[in-house]
Amino acid sequence: MxxxxxxxxxxxxxxxxxxxxxxxxxxxxxxxxxxxxxxxxxxxxxxxxxLNCEIPVPGNNAMGGYIAPDGTVVTADTPGAFPPAGRNFTGEEVRRAMNGRTLPGTSYDQSQAYVNYIRRLQSGQSGFTCYASLQMPR
The missing domain is CATH 1.20.5 (Single alpha-helices involved in coiled-coils or other helix-helix interfaces)
Structure with missing residues (x-):
């Protein structure tokens, strides 16, 4: 045919x-x-x-501030507050810390304070886009 x-x-x-x-x-x-x-x-x-994006702790909006255990930015003379991280953390490091590990170069309590700071990030703050990207399902 x-x-x-x-x-x-x-x-x-x-x-x-x-x-x-x-x-x-x-x-x-x-x-x-x-x-x-x-x-x-x-x-x-x-x-x-x-996973390679970076989050500064604290960000540009709070440069020089210390981080309280609840994640708020406070003055250096606040009891129990932690100094700025000194380096940015990658999205992968933050993701691991949010799942129970500590951020590199930090104690457990310091890491918890930094993670609490990151969880408080809002639109317009340094690191917010990276943090928001970690929250999206893959």
């Missing part, structure tokens, strides 16, 4: 009538497949960048 190759006029009339030809369906499938291939690496790259 010989395949019927529709003439240009019949393809146009078929498309006008809402009939999708096999060729058109195959072309649409190819476009969809290439879109999936290009989206997956972008999502993987995003997940990687979330």
């Amino acid at each position: 010989k395949d019927h190759i529709p003439s240009e006029s019949s393809v146009n009339s078929d498309q006008k009538n809402g009939i999708v030809t096999r060729r058109r369906a195959l072309m649409m499938g190819a476009v969809t497949a290439s879109a999936v291939v290009s989206i997956k690496p972008a999502l993987a790259q995003t997940a990687g960048s979330v």
